[in-house]
Amino acid sequence: MAKANTPKIVISDLWMDFPDPRRSKQAPKDKTKSRAKSAVPVLERVNLTVNEGEFVCIVGPSGCGKSTLLNIVGGFLKATRGQVTIDGAPVQGPDLKRIFIFQENGVFPWLTVEDNVGFGLLGEEAEVRRRNVAHYIEMVGLTGFEKSYPRELSGGMRQRVEIARALAANPDVLYMDEPFGALDFLTRLRMRAELVEIWQREKKTVLFVTHDVEESVQLADRVVVMSRRPATIANLVEVNLPRPRDLDAPEYLSIRDEIFETMGLDHSGISSAQNVGQPASPTPAPTKAAVPMRSKKLDADVIVVGGGPAGAALGAYLGRAGIDHLILDKAHHPRAHVGESLSSTATRLLREIDFLPTLEREGFGVKRGISWTTWDGADSIDMTLAGDGRDELAYHVDRSKFDELLLRHARNNGSRILSGAHVDRVEFNRQGFATGISAKVSESRFTLNARLVVDASGRHCLLGRQLRLVNSHSKSQRFAIHSWFTNIALGKDSTADYTHIHLLPGQLGWAWQIPITGEVTSVGVVTDREPDMKSGGDVDQLFKHAVEHNPVLAGRMDNAVRLREYRIDANFGYDMGRTAGNGWLMVGDAAFFIDPIFPAGVSNALHTAKLAAEAIAAGFANNDLGEDAFAGYERRLRDGIGIWSQLVTLIYGDPSALIAAATESEHRDRFLRLFEGEVYEPAAAEAMEQLRRAVGADADTLAAPSGSAAQ
Amino acid sequence: MNTRSESVILPLMVAVFFILIWHFAVALTGSSIFPKPFQVLVGMAELAKQGVLFKYVVASLFRVMSGFLAALVIGIPLGLLLGWFGRAFSAFNPAIQVLRPISPIAWIPVAILWFGVSDMAPIFLIFLASLFPITTAAMSAVQNIQLVYLRAARNFGVKRLTLFAKVVFPAAMPQIITGVRIALGVAWLVVVAAEMIAVNSGLGYLIIDARNAGMRYDLVVSGMILIGLIGLMLDFMVRRLEHLDEVRWGFNN
Numbered sequence: 001m002a003k004a005n006t007p008k009i010v011i012s013d014l015w016m017d018f019p020d021p022r023r024s025k026q027a028p029k030d031k032t033k034s035r036a037k038s039a040v041p042v043l044e045r046v047n048l049t050v051n052e053g054e055f056v057c058i059v060g061p062s063g064c065g066k067s068t069l070l071n072i073v074g075g076f077l078k079a080t081r082g083q084v085t086i087d088g089a090p091v092q093g094p095d096l097k098r099i100f101i102f103q104e105n106g107v108f109p110w111l112t113v114e115d116n117v118g119f120g121l122l123g124e125e126a127e128v129r130r131r132n133v134a135h136y137i138e139m140v141g142l143t144g145f146e147k148s149y150p151r152e153l154s155g156g157m158r159q160r161v162e163i164a165r166a167l168a169a170n171p172d173v174l175y176m177d178e179p180f181g182a183l184d185f186l187t188r189l190r191m192r193a194e195l196v197e198i199w200q201r202e203k204k205t206v207l208f209v210t211h212d213v214e215e216s217v218q219l220a221d222r223v224v225v226m227s228r229r230p231a232t233i234a235n236l237v238e239v240n241l242p243r244p245r246d247l248d249a250p251e252y253l254s255i256r257d258e259i260f261e262t263m264g265l266d267h268s269g270i271s272s273a274q275n276v277g278q279p280a281s282p283t284p285a286p287t288k289a290a291v292p293m294r295s296k297k298l299d300a301d302v303i304v305v306g307g308g309p310a311g312a313a314l315g316a317y318l319g320r321a322g323i324d325h326l327i328l329d330k331a332h333h334p335r336a337h338v339g340e341s342l343s344s345t346a347t348r349l350l351r352e353i354d355f356l357p358t359l360e361r362e363g364f365g366v367k368r369g370i371s372w373t374t375w376d377g378a379d380s381i382d383m384t385l386a387g388d389g390r391d392e393l394a395y396h397v398d399r400s401k402f403d404e405l406l407l408r409h410a411r412n413n414g415s416r417i418l419s420g421a422h423v424d425r426v427e428f429n430r431q432g433f434a435t436g437i438s439a440k441v442s443e444s445r446f447t448l449n450a451r452l453v454v455d456a457s458g459r460h461c462l463l464g465r466q467l468r469l470v471n472s473h474s475k476s477q478r479f480a481i482h483s484w485f486t487n488i489a490l491g492k493d494s495t496a497d498y499t500h501i502h503l504l505p506g507q508l509g510w511a512w513q514i515p516i517t518g519e520v521t522s523v524g525v526v527t528d529r530e531p532d533m534k535s536g537g538d539v540d541q542l543f544k545h546a547v548e549h550n551p552v553l554a555g556r557m558d559n560a561v562r563l564r565e566y567r568i569d570a571n572f573g574y575d576m577g578r579t580a581g582n583g584w585l586m587v588g589d590a591a592f593f594i595d596p597i598f599p600a601g602v603s604n605a606l607h608t609a610k611l612a613a614e615a616i617a618a619g620f621a622n623n624d625l626g627e628d629a630f631a632g633y634e635r636r637l638r639d640g641i642g643i644w645s646q647l648v649t650l651i652y653g654d655p656s657a658l659i660a661a662a663t664e665s666e667h668r669d670r671f672l673r674l675f676e677g678e679v680y681e682p683a684a685a686e687a688m689e690q691l692r693r694a695v696g697a698d699a700d701t702l703a704a705p706s707g708s709a710a711q
Numbered sequence: 712m713n714t715r716s717e718s719v720i721l722p723l724m725v726a727v728f729f730i731l732i733w734h735f736a737v738a739l740t741g742s743s744i745f746p747k748p749f750q751v752l753v754g755m756a757e758l759a760k761q762g763v764l765f766k767y768v769v770a771s772l773f774r775v776m777s778g779f780l781a782a783l784v785i786g787i788p789l790g791l792l793l794g795w796f797g798r799a800f801s802a803f804n805p806a807i808q809v810l811r812p813i814s815p816i817a818w819i820p821v822a823i824l825w826f827g828v829s830d831m832a833p834i835f836l837i838f839l840a841s842l843f844p845i846t847t848a849a850m851s852a853v854q855n856i857q858l859v860y861l862r863a864a865r866n867f868g869v870k871r872l873t874l875f876a877k878v879v880f881p882a883a884m885p886q887i888i889t890g891v892r893i894a895l896g897v898a899w900l901v902v903v904a905a906e907m908i909a910v911n912s913g914l915g916y917l918i919i920d921a922r923n924a925g926m927r928y929d930l931v932v933s934g935m936i937l938i939g940l941i942g943l944m945l946d947f948m949v950r951r952l953e954h955l956d957e958v959r960w961g962f963n964n
Contacts, residue, residue, distance in 0.1 A: 076862055094866040106863040109960035110881040120867045122877075151960045169867060 008173065008205045009050040009073060014082035016043035016068055039080075041230035042068050046082070048224060048233065052172075055199055055206045057216035060226030060234075061263065066209045067103070067177050069231070073207065074100045074175045086173070096120060098173040099166035103181055107150045107161045113137065114146040116161050120169030136164040139198065156187035163195070167202060176208040180215070185418060186441060192218055196243055213263070214446065217256045218245055225262045235262040247445045248438075300326035300416065302616065303437055303450040305423045310588025310605035311456030312406040312415075316353040317613030319414030323620060326448065327410065328421040328439060330457075339484065339522035340399050341367055341499045341514045343603040344385045344392035345677035349610055355409050362405065365396035365515050369498040370675070371491070372659050373552045375505040380552070381659055382495050383672050394676070396499075396516055402602070425466055426453050426584065433626075434583035451583065452625050454612060456605075458589040464576050473573035473594075478509070478652075481543050482524025484563040489556040490515065502553040503659075504546055509652070511546060511553055520563065523547075539566050579637050580615075580630035587612045591637060594644050603677040604644075611636055611680065640680040643688045647674050650695060661694040746929035751936065754929035763917070768937065771902050771913040774830060775945075778837025779898045786842045786894075787887060790849025791879065800850070807846065815840035815901045819908055826909075833905035833913075840901040841894035848890020852883035885953075885961020892949045899942045914938050 017039035042065040050056050058066045071077040073084050075093040084091045086098065094100065099120070107116050114133050121129040137143055140160040150158050159179055166174055180188045196219060199206055210216055216223045217239055225235040239255055246252060302318060304311045307329030318325045342350075344367075350356055369384040385392050411417055423439040427447060436449035455463040464470045490496040500513035509526040516522055525546040543566065548554050575592040579585070588605035615633040619625045650658055662668040670687045678684055730748045737747045746754065758764040793800045815836045822832040856879065864878040906915025914934050921930035953962050 074866075076865075094862070096866070096868040098866075100862065100866050102859045102863065104857070104859050106859040108860060108863070108878070108881070110884065110957045119877075122867075122869070122873070149956055149960065 006052040007049045008052040008054070008086065009048075009207065010085045011046055011048040011069075011073065012082055012085075014043055014046040014069070014072065014084065015041075015080045016065070016072065016077075017041050017080045043072075043079075044230045044232045046232060050205060050207060053203050053205055055208065055219060055221045056224060057220035057222075058207065058209045058224045058226060059211060059213055059216045059259065059263070060231060061228045062211050064226050064228050065231040066211075066226050069226075070100075070175055070177050070207060070209045074098065076100070096169055097171050098175065099169055099171040100175045101162050101166055101177065101179045103178040105150075105155075105158050105162060105182070107158050107165065109150045111149075112146065113142060113148050113150070113153075113161050116150070117164045117168050119165055132168050136168040139167070140164045140194070154187075155183050156191060159183065159191060160194075163198070167198070167204075171204065173205045173207065176206065178210055179208075181210075186420075188215075189441065189446070193244065195219065200243065213256060213259050214247075217252060217259065218247065223255075223259055225259055235259070237262075298450060299436070299448040300324055300450045301620070302326070302452045302454060303328065303448055304415075304454045304456050305426075305437060305462055306330070306456035306458055306460075306588075306590065307407045307410075307417060307419070308403055308456060308458050308588065308605065309406055309602045310458070310590070310609050311454070312403070312410040313349070313353065313606045313609035314454060314456060314587055314612055315410030315415035315417075316355070316406075316413045317609060318616065319410060320353065321613060321617045322414075323616065325415060326450070327407070327415050327417045328423050328437070328448075329407065329417060329419045330422055339514055339516040339520075340397055340402075340602055342395045342397060343600070343675075343677035344394040346603045346606050347392050347394050349606040352610070353409070353413070355406065358405055358409060359395055359397075362401065364398075364402070365517060366497055367394040367396050367499055367515075369495065370672070371495045371498045371500045372662075373500070373502045373550065374659065375503045375550055381663060381668075382498065383662070383668060385672070385676070392676075396497075396514055397602075398516060399602075423457070423462060426455070426463055432582050434581070452616060452619070453584045454616075455584065455586045455590045456588050456609075459593060461574075461576075461590055463584060463586055464574075464590065467578075467581075469577040470574050471577065473575075478526060478528055480524050480526050480569045481539055481546075481566050482512075482522060482569075483543075483566045484516065484520050485523055485557070485560040486519050486521070486563055488513070488521045488523070488560045489558070490521070491552075491556060500553075502550040504549045509546075511550065513553065513556070523553075523557065523560075539568065575641055578634065580634045581627045583625050585612050585615065585630060585633065592641050594641065594648055600644070600677065607640070607677060607680050608637060636680055639685065643674065643679040643684050646688055646692065647679070650692065657695050661691070661696075664694070667691060667694045744926055744928050746932055750929045751932045754927070755933040755937075758917075758930065758933060764937075767912055767914050767917050768941065770910075771906065771915070772941070774833045774906075774913065775837055775895075775898050775902045777830075778834040778839075778902075779841050779895060781834075781838045782841035782845055782894060782898075783891070786845030787849050790846040790887075790890075791853055791875070791883065793846070794850040794853025794883070795875075795879065800854075804850075807843065811843045811847070815897075816904050819905065822905075823909055828909055828911075830910065832909040833902060836905045836909075837898045837901050841898045844890050844894040844897060845887070848893070849883060849887050852886035852890075853879060855886070856882045881957060885958045888949070888952050888958060888961075891952075892946065895945055895949055896942070899938070899945060903938055914941075 019039055046069060048056075058069065060066045068077065072079045073091065075091045075095065075098075100106075108119070111119070114137065117136055118129050118133045121132055124132070133146075134143075137146060140163055142157060142160055142164065145153065145157070150161065153161070162179070180191050183191060192215060208216075208219060220239055223237040223239060224233055225237065226232070227234040235258075237255060237259055241249070241251055241255075301323060302325035304314055304318075304325055304327045307315075307327050311327050311329070315325060315327050347356070350359065367385070369382055371380060371382045373380040385394060407417065418441070421439045421441050423437045425438050426434050427436045427438055427449075429435050434450075434453040436447055437453060438445065438447045440446075453463075455461075457463075461470060491500070497515055502511045502513065504510050504525070504527075509528060511523065511525045514522045525543055527542070527546060547557055573594050575594075576586060579591045587608040589601060591608055592604075594600070611633055615630050619629045622629065658671070662671045667690070670691050674684065674687060674691065678687075734747050734749075737745055755764065758767075793803055818836055818839055819832075822835050826832040826835060860878055860882050864874055869877060902913065903915035903918070906913035907919040910916060911920075914937055918931050918934040921927040921934065953959070
């Protein structure tokens with residue numbers, strides 16, 4: 001971009017000391033004392049020329065003195081030594097031609113928006129003033145808010161008022177001191193874009209202080225990198241990229257990394273901090289291989305990709321453990337309404353994170369047991385969750401509502417949440433450590449840095465696909481056709497709020513009947529036959545055909561009214577080659593998915609979230625977030641998945657034999673515990689083995705889920 | 712849940728409760744001097760019929776308003792100046808801090824000596840009582856103005872009188888209003904005490920006179936209740952100020 005290279009601001013040999021608060025009391029006004037004893041040096045030998053119309057950003061570690069520098073240039077502070085000239089004249093104080101925009105919003109709260117914007121025009125004629133005020137209010141998009149008071153506006157709008165107030169005074173120069181620092185992430189992105197647009201139109205000279213390297217590269221013609229205190233200019237980086245800038249372009253990233261590197265050298269890790277006075281080592285040398293040194297600023301200690309039950313539960317656990325984390329959630333919109341019957345072990349975990357009061361308050365249905373009917377309707381077995389040493393209830397929930405409440409609960413427990421963020425990859429460094437994520441919000445791309453990334457992206461399998469870890473269980477082809485119904489007979493009162501499983505003969509599989517609310521019941525048929533998705537008639541026929549084969553279910557559905565279209569879920573079970581690695585973990589459906597039909601999504605999400613939270617807490621405590629630290633997590637997950645698979649296979653393989661075995665109370669208890677999600681406990685393997693023996697199944701056929709096992 | 716009706720009904724229930732206790736306490740002890748609630752009402756009606764009720768209320772309010780307005784007119788500018796000019800603050804603040812803790816009641820003999828038994832004595836006491844809260848509130852309000860507002864104003868080239876009118880005063884307003892509210896409360900306390908001694912009209916005089924001239928405790932309690940109700944009304948009026956658009960930013964509601 002061609003610039004008229006007329007020097008506008010010239011800073012020459014600027015030094016600044018602050019009086020030492022501890023010393024100055026003992027020796028006030030003792031000017032003969034040496035500098036080291038009576039003062040804290042803040043700036044040293046700063047030389048900088050800013051050209052007319054140039055946008056210059058000053059970045060540096062926080063507390064380095066960059067705001068002090070801007071305050072000196074702005075005329076609010078006097079330098080200890082050296083001088084600043086503007087258009088050749090030394091700066092004597094603040095001036096209407098050079099307006100300062102403050103870090104802590106400087107808009108006057110006792111004036112309306114229009115009076116604030118007109119503040120710099122008090123000397124002008126009323127007509128000129130009115131026109132200018134209207135013009136700049138429109139430019140910053142606040143038309144309609146002229147009569148509002150700042151307290152009625154959001155943080156971003158107040159910052160716009162301040163910008164409009166500055167521009168209305170028609171200055172040559174704008175000084176901006178971290179003006180967007182207090183704004184939330186999305187507003188910050190938008191404000192940057194708007195600032196660039198305004199600057200291109202108005203052609204002011206801008207001197208902009210920030211601690212955010214990304215921000216500086218996005219905005220500036222030149223970036224001034226300050227060293228840490230006493231600060232001097234460590235590097236000057238030209239940013240010769242067209243605007244608006246593509247934050248994914250390699251040129252952009254290399255400039256950004258160059259600045260990071262300068263600042264990283266300046267931090268130069270532990271070595272220079274410990275050996276004060278010795279020259280900083282040229283490269284940061286990680287002492288512990290497991291945790292790489294990072295010079296980049298961290299956006300969070302842990303980034304959780306996905307705000308579904310797994311991500312939200314993990315957030316709640318981490319929040320309660322005091323671990324800083326950010327949840328990136330894709331969805332603004334409500335999720336699909338699917339009913340799910342939670343397991344009783346899920347209730348236990350939800351109690352741990354204090355979520356039960358919310359469930360109670362929202363009046364979700366309670367499940368007290370499971371009832372099975374054989375295909376001929378001749379036999380049924382009711383398993384209650386209470387008693388036999390179990391004190392649990394479980395809940396029937398509407399998932400869209402449940403997920404939303406759980407995510408809100410995570411926020412109440414300390415999760416920071418960014419909604420509408422589409423994460424498209426996890427970033428890794430050369431050592432193979434996850435360093436953060438790259439995402440898109442609206443049209444803006446950005447990267448966020450963290451010490452640990454947790455993939456809770458659900459069936460989207462962000463990391464699994466990126467690292468090619470997905471093993472699909474393509475062999476097992478099964479389909480679930482389901483919908484919500486009303487006017488269903490629920491059977492006898494004592495089991496009305498149970499989950500009912502109705503077995504069907506032969507290849508037809510089985511059906512579920514789950515009360516969602518008092519009126520609404522979810523009924524689904526699980527079958528090996530692929531429904532023709534295109535013709536609704538076929539689906540309806542298939543569903544009714546299956547239902548008719550179980551007299552109990554058929555009887556209950558005599559007067560049923562379907563409330564919406566059928567939904568069809570196909571089996572696409574999968575697991576991952578790995579579920580954890582250097583600086584990353586997977587939880588919930590992102591880690592594995594055994595069967596779409598068993599309503600185990602929330603249960604698995606909660607269990608894996610809990611295990612992950614424990615592993616993460618231990619990792620932070622030991623300062624080790626490498627793959628070895630997560631080996632235990634990976635092992636427990638693998639064992640749990642194995643047992644789940646066996647159980648599902650057992651149920652599909654010979655449900656009648658399973659039910660027969662479960663009539664014995666000892667086996668029933670075992671089965672119920674496993675079915676209710678206790679597969680991650682160390683004792684689960686033994687219980688599974690016992691149950692398998694009781695059913696009399698051959699261990700070999702149970703090794704993996706297999707659709708051909710149906711009778 | 713209707714919080715609005717609750718905020719009316721609950722206090723009413725408490726009031727009824729206390730009046731009942733009052734009534735039965737007097738009835739049970741058989742006191743012939745202390746009045747029952749109903750007798751107080753009758754007493755109030757008697758005062759109104761005689762025409763002294765209105766006269767006394769106006770007299771008290773007049774004294775409070777005179778002293779209080781004088782304190783506003785002197786106290787606010789004084790406080791602003793002392794807060795703004797560091798040297799003036801250093802010079803005068805110690806004197807203010809010595810005078811401030813002296814109860815206005817302690818000034819009564821001095822007031823009578825200077826002004827005699829006239830309206831001026833209580834007015835002077837009320838002026839003194841309100842002056843300190845107002846002055847110190849204005850002073851510390853100026854000292855606590857956020858630097859960013861002053862810097863912004865300087866940046867826009869605003870100087871002296873304009874600076875005071877457009878920035879310093881409005882920025883100090885919320886804290887000044889809080890001071891004014893405290894001052895008015897104190898003034899209303901003081902007027903009653905002053906009227907008991909230095910004059911022969913007003914609600915304070917009513918109370919002391921009713922006792923001295925025949926142990927009319929029904930009138931004493933009437934006077935007390937009137938004082939309470941008028942005090943509540945005055946506080947309510949100052950509170951309205953907190954809702955003005957120009958100062959609402961300074962209050963957390």
